Amino acid sequence: MQVYLDNSATTPLLPEVAEAMKPYWSEKYGNPSSPHSLGVECERALTNCRMYLAQLLGVNHQELIFTSSGTEANNLAILGFAYNQRKPGHIITTSIEHLSVLNVMNHLSEQHQWQISYLPVNKQGLIDLKQLEAEIRPDTCLISIGLVNNEIGTIQDLASIGQIVKKYNQQQQQIVLHVDAVQAFGHIPLDIKKNNIHLLTVSGHKIFGPKGSGLLYCDHKVRLQPLFFGGGQENGLRSGTENLPAIIGFTKACQLAMEEYNSRLSQLKLWYNQLLEHLTEIPDHFINSPTNGSPHIINIGFIGIKSEILVHFLEAKGIYVSMGAACSGRRQSISHVLQAIGLTPEQAGASIRISLSPFHTRDEIEYAGKIINETVNEIRSIYQ
Ligand SMILES: Cc1ncc(COP(=O)(O)O)c(C=O)c1O
Known part of the structure; x- marks a missing residue:
């Protein structure tokens, strides 16, 4: 998938x-x-x-x-x-x-x-x-x-x-x-x-x-x-x-x-909450997005995991997320946004951006949540 x-x-x-x-x-x-x-x-x-x-x-x-x-x-x-x-x-x-x-x-x-x-x-x-x-x-x-x-x-x-x-x-x-x-x-x-x-x-x-x-x-x-x-x-x-x-x-x-404004928004909120539930089960995570932010963006970090590694491991399993803004996402520099909200370089370097669409299916979100959880554990077991 x-x-x-x-x-x-x-x-x-x-x-x-x-x-x-x-x-x-x-x-x-x-x-x-x-x-x-x-x-x-x-x-x-x-x-x-x-x-x-x-x-x-x-x-x-x-x-x-x-x-x-x-x-x-x-x-x-x-x-x-x-x-x-x-x-x-x-x-x-x-x-x-x-x-x-x-x-x-x-x-x-x-x-x-x-x-x-x-x-x-x-x-x-x-x-x-x-x-x-x-x-x-x-x-x-x-x-x-x-x-x-x-x-x-x-x-x-x-x-x-x-x-x-x-x-x-x-x-x-x-x-x-x-x-x-x-x-x-x-x-x-x-x-x-x-x-x-x-x-x-x-x-x-x-x-x-x-x-x-x-x-x-x-x-x-x-x-x-x-x-x-x-x-x-x-x-x-x-x-x-x-x-x-x-x-x-x-x-x-x-x-x-x-x-489709109302229907898209309620779908987005549904996927946001469903995915967030999975993500917050992962040990040692920190959420960088505000609780009342736009429901299409979840910025989340996992202690000890380099975002670059996580992005590529996820990609190999069919999950496409990013390290930050697309135009700077391939560069090694630390996100000016994450710095501005007070993250340390380590925290910023351990953060990924997940951005949702209203057009997902329940299965997609379930799969993404499960794979992200498994992959964080997998990387931790390799690198720690
Ligand atoms: C907040 C914001 N402003 C401007 C832009 C630039 O838009 P475009 O990709 O159409 O040049 C982007 C693109 O990511 C954006 O997120």
């Missing part, structure tokens, strides 16, 4: 999504900018996707920019905003962001004299809201927060963060709130307007949609500078012929995620 438990890294394409995309590869292949009927048909499809997503997110269709990934949307949100300012300012983010945020922040501070404050987190991965407020200075113009952490599943208190941003903006300061919702979309409720979000990032391949698809919501009051220039597609913010098959697939994946 194979059990894929790395759904935070990526998810398989749903058959309905693949089906929706199919005609756009070879039959409806027009360029949405072309004046003839093939192009017009594709432009219409593109507009329909944008209108549908705008309605789903409760925003205006002109505020949506299709991108190639969550990474690109994060780059466009942060760099696009910063490059549009007259002079470098101050940004607040957290120490546990995805690298597509952290490395952009490094770039801005090293190459463009921006000042960046990285909020620490507690053992649960939560920022301190008082500290967030304390960091706000007269030149703070952007706050960038990952709503659900991709390694441990912590859910930040978005409602309170949104209220803080609103309060300062009512006092004549202009702070833009960017939310990286790549791991949140489809897993927790998201209200853009209610939470005073100005910029929001979503990625297609984390929600059973195609790779190469992403979305940035940008409030019409916020001005961004494009990162690349050309034909002026996407309101001039993302030149390049639109990847229509990916956009069609992304839209279908979003539609299914919303239509």
Whole structure:
């Protein structure tokens, strides 16, 4: 049996999504900018996707920019905003962001004299809201927060963060709130307007949609500078012929995620609890995920076991888990997230990330729980 438990890294394409995309590869292949009927048909499809997503997110269709990934949307949100300012300012983010945020922040501070404050987190991965407020200075113009952490599943208190941003903006300061919702979309409720979000990032391949698809919501009051220039597609913010098959697939994946929201969430919770029950029977374990985190992520360590060894032993038995974020998971370095929540290098090096999908079967979860338990014991008997 194979059990894929790395759904935070990526998810398989749903058959309905693949089906929706199919005609756009070879039959409806027009360029949405072309004046003839093939192009017009594709432009219409593109507009329909944008209108549908705008309605789903409760925003205006002109505020949506299709991108190639969550990474690109994060780059466009942060760099696009910063490059549009007259002079470098101050940004607040957290120490546990995805690298597509952290490395952009490094770039801005090293190459463009921006000042960046990285909020620490507690053992649960939560920022301190008082500290967030304390960091706000007269030149703070952007706050960038990952709503659900991709390694441990912590859910930040978005409602309170949104209220803080609103309060300062009512006092004549202009702070833009960017939310990286790549791991949140489809897993927790998201209200853009209610939470005073100005910029929001979503990625297609984390929600059973195609790779190469992403979305940035940008409030019409916020001005961004494009990162690349050309034909002026996407309101001039993302030149390049639109990847229509990916956009069609992304839209279908979003539609299914919303239509099946409640059933998927209750399935996820079921698998989460069932697997956790097995895992907590394993001696000398420690759970790194908070108890009230997103139910698709369990980060767990086993004392004395190197995560790299465990991942490969499990893989040989058909269980796919990861050591941390996929983009850094093959590197030997210690996870910045696990470090930030206070783990020692040994603890961090003994931790794995298990990320679930709603589409497992009871047998899969039973098998995974049993095999992980057996494998931890097996490795302990070999190496101790
Ligand atoms: C929180 C978070 N933000 C951004 C990204 C980047 O998304 P993409 O893989 O679509 O570039 C990821 C991917 O793992 C993520 O988990």
